[in-house]
Amino acid sequence: MSTDTQPLDKPVPVSGLSIYDPVHLGIDERGYGVDIELIYRNILLGGEPGSGKSVALNNIVAHAAMCTDTRLWLFDGKQVELGLWKSVSDVFVGPDIDAGLQRLQELQRVMDWRYDELDRVRRRKVTQTDPVDVIVAVIDEIAYYSATIGSKEQQEKFVRLVRDLVARGRAAGVIVVAATQRPSADIIPTSLRDLFGFRCAFRCTTEASSDIILGHGWAKQGQSATHIAPEDRGIGLLLAEGGMPRRMKSAYLSDADIYALVDYAHQLRTTIAY
Numbered sequence: 001m002s003t004d005t006q007p008l009d010k011p012v013p014v015s016g017l018s019i020y021d022p023v024h025l026g027i028d029e030r031g032y033g034v035d036i037e038l039i040y041r042n043i044l045l046g047g048e049p050g051s052g053k054s055v056a057l058n059n060i061v062a063h064a065a066m067c068t069d070t071r072l073w074l075f076d077g078k079q080v081e082l083g084l085w086k087s088v089s090d091v092f093v094g095p096d097i098d099a100g101l102q103r104l105q106e107l108q109r110v111m112d113w114r115y116d117e118l119d120r121v122r123r124r125k126v127t128q129t130d131p132v133d134v135i136v137a138v139i140d141e142i143a144y145y146s147a148t149i150g151s152k153e154q155q156e157k158f159v160r161l162v163r164d165l166v167a168r169g170r171a172a173g174v175i176v177v178a179a180t181q182r183p184s185a186d187i188i189p190t191s192l193r194d195l196f197g198f199r200c201a202f203r204c205t206t207e208a209s210s211d212i213i214l215g216h217g218w219a220k221q222g223q224s225a226t227h228i229a230p231e232d233r234g235i236g237l238l239l240a241e242g243g244m245p246r247r248m249k250s251a252y253l254s255d256a257d258i259y260a261l262v263d264y265a266h267q268l269r270t271t272i273a274y
């Protein structure tokens with residue numbers, strides 16, 4: 001008889017991931033896994049409605065939720081895209097610009113405080129051995145806060161705060177993951193786009209909008225998300241700083257998968273003090 005079964009009254013041991021581990025996004029055209037090193041980076045995802053941004057985001061959120069060294073801050077204007085993760089998030093902001101601004105300002109203060117601490121101990125960045133949790137801030141959909149709800153002043157403030165977090169957050173352990181279904185110059189100005197180390201363009205209707213996500217000139221070189229067929233949901237061009245866009249298909253997590261992952265993340269976050 002096997003002796004390695006767990007008595008039912010004993011908690012099942014769980015172990016978590018780290019945000020310093022590569023994050024699995026999907027597979028490329030040759031069938032190789034697409035994993036990204038998100039630590040010290042930010043990622044922007046864009047594409048037309050229904051092109052697969054939220055499915056891709058869920059992979060990143062799933063990884064972050066499984067991490068015992070990560071805080072999850074979710075900003076979801078539609079509430080339901082990231083809503084399944086709400087119970088394991090540390091902060092969840094719905095369609096409320098005041099709450100969005102308040103939380104971003106809080107995050108900015110955390111970042112500034114961390115830089116003061118780094119400066120005090122003469123260090124450049126937080127590392128895995130520091131007793132500091134990385135904060136992953138996921139914003140879906142960025143245009144909802146920057147162009148749809150609130151006053152113009154509030155929208156501009158939201159963009160200013162996001163820009164500052166994307167520009168300065170990385171070394172302080174603040175990672176921004178942002179998605180938009182409106183890849184236009186007013187929503188994603190070049191100065192903001194260029195701060196994202198990873199950019200992923202899902203299907204776009206124009207070469208201009210594909211370039212707004214990936215960077216100017218890629219469409220002319222044949223790298224355009226307009227080439228992705230409308231029925232190819234979940235396929236995108238992933239660009240890593242300094243590289244070539246890589247065609248990939250994101251991994252798909254069904255709602256049932258997400259429920260199971262949320263349960264697991266819940267167990268992790270309540271049994272492992274972090």
Ligand SMILES: Nc1ncnc2c1ncn2[C@@H]1O[C@H](COP(=O)(O)OP(=O)(O)OP(=O)(O)O)[C@@H](O)[C@H]1O
Pocket residue numbers: 047048049050051052053054055056180181202233234235249250251252
């Ligand atoms: N990687 C994938 N594998 C299989 N199906 C996918 C994949 N990505 C997307 N889909 C399908 O496409 C649908 C739309 O995807 P998703 O919700 O991610 O789009 P979106 O770009 O976030 O849309 P919106 O901008 O309207 O929020 C999904 O519900 C799913 O059926």
